[in-house]
Amino acid sequence: MPTNDSRTLHLSIDSLNMRIVGVILATLLAQQASAQLADVDWWKTTTFYQVYPRSFKDSNANGIGDLEGITLKLDHFVDIGIGGVWLSPVFKSPMKDFGYDVSDFREIDPIFGTMADFEELAQGCKDRGLKLVLDFVPNHSSDEHVWFNKSIAREDPYTDYYTWRDPKGINETSGEPIPPNNWLSVFGGSAWEYNEEREQFYLHQFVAGQPDLNYRNPLVVTEMEDILRFWMDKGADGFRLDAIPHLMEDQTFPDEPPSNDPEFTPDQWGSLSHIYTADLPELYPIIYGFRKVVDEKQEELGRQMVMMVEAYTSLENTMKYYGEGDVKGAHFPFNFEFITNVNNETTASELKEIIDRWQNALPSGAWSNWVIGNHDRTRVASRFGRDFSIAAITMGQLLPGTAITYNGEEINMEDTWISWADTVDPQGCQAGPEFYEKFSRDPVRTPYQWDDSVYAGFTIPDSEKPWLPVNGNYEELNLAAQKQEENSPYAIYKKLTAMRKDMNAVKSGQLGTSTVGENIFVFTRYLQSADEKSVLVVVNLAENEVNADLTGVPTLRSGAMITYHVGVNSSYTAGQELSPSSVNVPARGSLVFLYTNAASTTVLASLLLVFSVILSLLH
Known part of the structure; x- marks a missing residue:
């Protein structure tokens, strides 16, 4: 018969064992939450907003946007939840390619202002908690340099x-x-x-006024690295590197083979296969060297920098920009999948495949991103239509990774038709009056539509004519009008960027993708925590409303309810709770719901099973 002392000892051991289990449980859960939320740097959770300076805001009535105009509108970025302001080139230039032909990499072009104006803009960003990112054009200079x-x-x-x-x-x-x-x-x-x-x-891989720099000359590499240092010292928080696939060419200079693409005439770039002038393996070490410079300056200045890369190339080549082994490359190369591979004929299964393919191709530890539009490609609202453009923007904001917005997307601006007489883009001019509409980038670069006043508030009424015509729809489609509407593109955009800032599931949650039928694409963002709200996004690619049964979506437990949050042309109201078994998804629209993640129950059950085994071993 056990003595009182032995019973006391046994109870003490049991008590100790339970405490050990409790500590282990708390530690494991804390580690799990920490692992999901760790290493979420500012550039990962923010939205970068591309400003095309010529078209954003004119402060001096000369018809061309400028740095002071951007400074005047900094509060707009704060209002819509932007964290990083990225400027297209503002360096000194003869403007043969509107700033991408740089004649002095260390000076501001007088069209945009002065170095003092830049420093004021940088300080204004800093005062508002905004990061300032510059376009860096390393492939070429101006022929006037x-x-x-x-x-x-x-x-x-x-x-x-x-x-x-x-x-x-x-x-x-x-x-x-x-x-x-x-x-x-x-x-x-x-x-x-x-x-x-x-x-x-x-x-010159671009216009004749843009001679290609010779990156096989180490002096050129050093020169360009010094320019990066110069602008970080001036207040830049990072760079977007332009046209990177063209940095290197085959030094034997052979003819390139024909592409045999009937869409292009013999003098057009697409008529050749560019195996000697693009994507050469020697270019990647140059990018890795730029990243080393950025990291060294980050350490010196004590503020975190970012380096992004623009490269229209294969998925395999794109992933190389992240780095090689322990050698770091770009923080991320731009993901152009929504620009190059998604169109109005894309099915739900194809959209799922496009997103999964990108995510699965990411190197270990690499961070994703989503570019919906830019200054070179048809605006998203013109590509997809006004409704599905918001669906695309919704996906870009809520999929894992950094979001990129081109100016005007937050109000659903559309392309502007530009006559041949008004065409100024060198790519359009080079194509001639017969083909200019196919190649010109002017339609996506027209002035920002602030309000319904003359010139859409881009400049004052008695100013010089804007450098490009304002879209004729500005009286109905403008920021001021959308601020008065409860469910405008502007209002939806603000709700989406708020989710990026406030919800851990969007910042660092796992991704699940699925389809319902031919036309419904669904993705979830979730954390393994019963205390965290997860996100369910439903996208309808059909031209008609679809009633969807979402009960088969992974992480939705049987009997779970979902709460409507935001969407396009929705019949639901914010905060409305409904069953996932019958969800009306509007034509070419998207709906965002919140729910409690079912997976947390499974995880907890698994942990309890492990602890019961530990208990039995302790006994």
Whole structure:
């Protein structure tokens, strides 16, 4: 028979065991929550807003937007939940390609203002908790840059700052020098321009006024790295690197093979397969070097930087920009899947496949992102229509990763038809009056529509004519009007960015994707915690309303209810609770619901099973 002392000892051991289990349980749950919420840096959870400066806000009535105009509108970014303001180029430029032809990488172009204006903008961003990101154009300079003029004169060390080649020969008929090979400019026509003074051709993968820099020259690499340091010292919090696939070319300069694509004429870029002028493996170490510079400056200045890369290329090549092994590349390369692979014919299963393919391709530890539109491609509202554009923006905001917004998307701005006479984009001008509408980027770059006053509030009524025409729909489609509407694109956008800021499920939750029938795509964002709200997004790709049964969606437990939060053309009201067995999803629309994650019950049950085993072992 056990003594009182032995019973007391046994009870003490049981009590100790329960305490141990309690500590283990608390520790495991804390670790689980910590793992899901750790390492969520500012650039991961924010929305970056691309400002096209010429078209955002004109402060001095010359018809062109400027830095002071952006500063005047900084509170707009705060209002709509933006965290990072990304500027398209504002550096000194002859504007042959509207700022992407830089004649001085360390100066602000007078069209946009002064260095003092930039510093005021940077301080204004800092005062409001906004991050300021600059476009960096490393592939080329302007032909008016001092480097290029010295390179023409063969003045060292600039002789080989650019790619120069001797003529292939002389045309017997015209007497003109023959280009070194058949390489074409992205904008059409030969990628080679003859310089009479140097008596050689120089390479330009874009317009002739944008000679390609020679990244096989280490002096060029060092020069561009120093420019990154300069702007971080001036207040920039990071960079978006432009046109990166074109940094390197095959040094044997062979002809490129035809693409055999009947859509393109022989002088158009798409008529060739660009196996010698794009995506060369040598370019990736250059990007990794830029990241090293950014990280070193981050350490020196004590503020976190970001480096984003623009690259229209294959998924495999895109993923290489993240880095190689322990060598870091971009924080993220832009994800253009919604621009290049989603269209009005896309089915629910295809949309799921597109999203899953990107997510599954990410290297271990890499961070995703979603670009819905930009200054080079048709506006999302014109691509998809006014309703599905909001669905696309909803997905871009709530899928895992960083969200990117092009100015005007938050109010659903549309493309503006531009006549040939008003066309100024070099890509459109190069195509000529017959093809300009196919290639011109002017329609997506028209002035921001602030209100229904003359010129949509972009500039004052008696100012010079805006550099591009304002869309004729500005009287009905403008920010001021949408601020008065309860469920306007602006109002929906604000709710979505608020979710990114406030909900842990959106910041760091897991992703589940599924389909219901041919036209309903569903994704969930969830955490393994019974105390956290999870997110359910339902997207209808059909032209008609669909009643969907969502009970088969993973993480929705049997009998669970869902709460409506925000959507397009919805018959539900915010906060309304309903059964997932019968959900009316409007045509080409999206609905966002909140729910309690069912998976947490499973996780807790599994943990309790483990602890019961531990208890039995302790006994």
